[in-house]
């Protein structure tokens with residue numbers, strides 16, 4: 001009786017292992033044979049624990065990441081650490097870039113930095129055959145908040161490459177060109193801001209140089225903003241302007257503190273970059289959040305899907321980097337320029353170096369007990385910043401060349417069923433000539449990344465033989481050019 005039960009269990013094990021091995025393309029011949037009949041119960045239960053991670057079974061092929069194509073690889077190779085170094089060195093040479101510093105001195109202060117960035121961007125635009133336009137939207141932030149003692153002009157610099165087929169769909173990266181020292185109101189003393197955030201501005205500028213001669217399908221914006229340290233003022237203005245213009249911002253990234261691969265204990269971590277991605281959206285109403293929680297959608301906000309997408313397309317041998325998605329809007333006690341975008345319902349996330357050294361941020365330049373404080377150029381790793389630039393470019397280009405993320409995705413809850421019916425509309429304001437069809441993605445609810453793909457063709461409704469109770473499902477668009485959009489996540493529908 002006991003052997004019979006064990007035999008039955010073994011048969012189930014062998015069947016499941018075989019399915020697992022087929023699914024994973026691995027099958028160890030040495031595992032075959034009668035010796036498995038001698039498997040003891042303890043071993044069996046251990047093995048069941050192992051393949052339990054593969055549960056539940058379901059249709060489709062195993063998920064594989066999109067690989068950069070030849071054109072993208074060529075663009076990634078064009079990112080030049082020497083140019084990154086030259087940009088950061090130049091930005092530091094303005095002495096201070098405090099938002100409260102001089103806006104008219106041609107040599108020192110944020111005004112000189114602003115004019116230099118804009119002139120460089122105009123130079124890139126001159127190579128674009130008119131595709132790239134440079135704007136410097138400006139506004140007065142009135143005195144009143146504790147970090148703005150006087151009315152202060154704040155100016156953003158935006159290099160916009162209009163999309164060739166879907167111009168209203170926008171993807172944007174940004175860095176902030178203002179800097180600070182210990183006292184956020186100190187507009188006089190040297191405030192080099194090499195890492196925070198000349199490094200992020202250097203990525204916007206280097207990508208502008210490379211993309212100026214390219215022709216993205218959707219609109220791409222490379223931005224440098226000010227007023228970050230005083231209260232995210234430049235990015236708030238930019239997000240609000242885009243909202244009021246009706247721009248369909250489907251992805252925004254801030255690069256803020258992306259210059260160093262060295263931790264405060266001196267260890268180096270040069271091949272990882274963190275991507276902070278918010279969970280439950282700050283823009284959602286209480287009732288939508290309640291629905292999201294009721295269906296287990298806390299880990300599938302648009303920002304999380306954007307994070308998954310970046311990890312998929314930018315963790316590879318062409319960037320030589322790992323995108324480490326952090327399930328958090330930002331670090332403790334900190335905020336960034338992605339937040340005004342999130343607050344307006346735009347998917348957004350933040351790139352930051354893997355380990356921060358707080359002696360090199362927001363500090364007066366000084367030596368204490370032989371330790372150098374301050375955000376100095378000597379602490380920046382230009383090769384690392386260039387690789388973060390490649391992560392950004394791989395992400396941005398893959399977004400802009402793919403069709404838009406599907407919209408209004410619902411999963412039918414009209415009747416109790418173990419199938420799942422999904423309905424959506426294409427993710428563009430225009431008929432996209434590149435749109436080839438759609439794919440359903442799924443993963444076990446406990447998995448962080450998509451595990452399976454079900455191609456469903458050129459439809460906007462499909463039923464898959466998979467219980468929505470046991471997995472997370474999404475839908476993404478597939479381009480004729482091979483690029484695929486981030487996934488959309490379904491809410492209950494008819």
Ligand SMILES: [Zn+2]
Pocket residue numbers: 176196197228256257
């Ligand atoms: Zn910063």
